[in-house]
Amino acid sequence: MASETLTPNPGTMMRAVVQAGFGDDGTYEVQSVPKPGLKDGEVLVQVKAVSINKGDWHSRVGEPGMVKMAVDVKAKPIPGHDYAGVVVEVGPGVEGVEAGDEVFGMCDRGAFAEFVAARETDVVSMPAGVTFEDAAALASAGMTAIQALRAGAKLEAGDKVCIVGASGGVGSFAVQLAKTVFDADVTAVCSGRNAAVVRSLGADDVIDYTEVKA
Ligand SMILES: NC(=O)c1ccc[n+]([C@@H]2O[C@H](COP(=O)([O-])OP(=O)(O)OC[C@H]3O[C@@H](n4cnc5c(N)ncnc54)[C@H](OP(=O)(O)O)[C@@H]3O)[C@@H](O)[C@H]2O)c1
Structure with a gap:
C-alpha cells in the first residue's frame, strides 16, 4: 500500500490511520495527530509505503479475543507494523543513518502514518533497485520465515523441508x-x-491440502 499521493507535512502534525474500535468496517479513521518526537538513537522516517499482514487483521477485528487486551482502542492507537520510506531527521546519538537514506523496517505499532519514529538499529537500508512497496512487504513476514527455518526447523544446507502455508x-x-x-x-x-505460484518461487513439490483426506 503506497502513500505517494500524500504531500509532505512540514509542521508538527501528521495524518495517520487510527483504530477507533474492533471490526471489519468503520474502525479505521484518518486523523491529524502529533508527529512522533525522537528519543536518543531514533530516526524519523517519512513513510512511502506500508504493508498489511495477518497480524494487522487480527488486531483490527480483535480475534482471537486476547488481542483486545493488547490494543487499547480508547486511546485510538495508530496500527501498522511494516513500512518503507526516507529518513528525514535523526535523533541524538544516531551514527549509522543519515537524513535522505531510504530504509525499511518494522515497528511495534504506528506504521500507518505519514511519519514513524524508529530506533536506528531497527531500520535497514534499502538495496538499490528495490521499490518502497516491495521493501515494505519484507520485514515481519520475511523475519518470521527466516526465524522459522533457522531457529525453528534448524535447517541445514541440502535438508528436505515441508512448508505448510507456502x-x-x-x-x-x-x-x-x-x-x-x-x-x-x-x-x-x-x-x-x-x-503454480509456489513452484515459481522455487518449490520442488506441491501438496494441495484441499485434496488430502484426513
Ligand atoms: N505475516 C506475518 O508477518 C506473521 C508474523 C508472525 C506470525 N504469523 C503467523 O503465521 C501464520 C501464517 O501467516 P501468513 O501471514 O503467512 O498467513 P496467510 O498469508 O493468510 O497464509 C495462510 C497460508 O495457509 C494456507 N492454508 C490455509 N488453510 C490451510 C490448511 N487447512 N492446511 C494447510 N495450509 C492452509 C494458505 O494456502 P492457500 O491460500 O493456498 O489456500 C496460505 O498459504 C499465521 O498463524 C500468522 O498469525 C504471521
Missing part, C-alpha cells in the same frame, strides 16, 4: 529462503489454485 505471506518467503539460503529440497503445502 502460498501465504510467511510461507512465500520461507520457500524462497529455503531454496536460496539453504539449497533445500522444498515440499510446499497450499491450495491447488496457488500451486
